[in-house]
Amino acid sequence: MAKHKKSIEFENISFSQERNSYTVLRFFPLKMSVDVMAYEDGVKAGVKNIPFAHLPKEIKKIIKPN
Secondary structure (H helix, E strand, O other): OOOOOOOEEOOOOEEEEOOEEEEEEEEEOOOOEEEEEEEEOOEEEEEEEEEHHHOOHHHHHHHOOO
């Protein structure tokens, strides 16, 4: 049986939505979600877990799960 990675770490992948900006920290292929560091109006809001489907198309192409 093939082993699945529990998470994949990322650096320097960031995107903005509305007034918020996010930096992708890690991707969980089994759950199809990502942990992001959220910044609201330039102030750090903490780590949030968001579904992969909610990411912008450009970011999905960079992460592209196998």
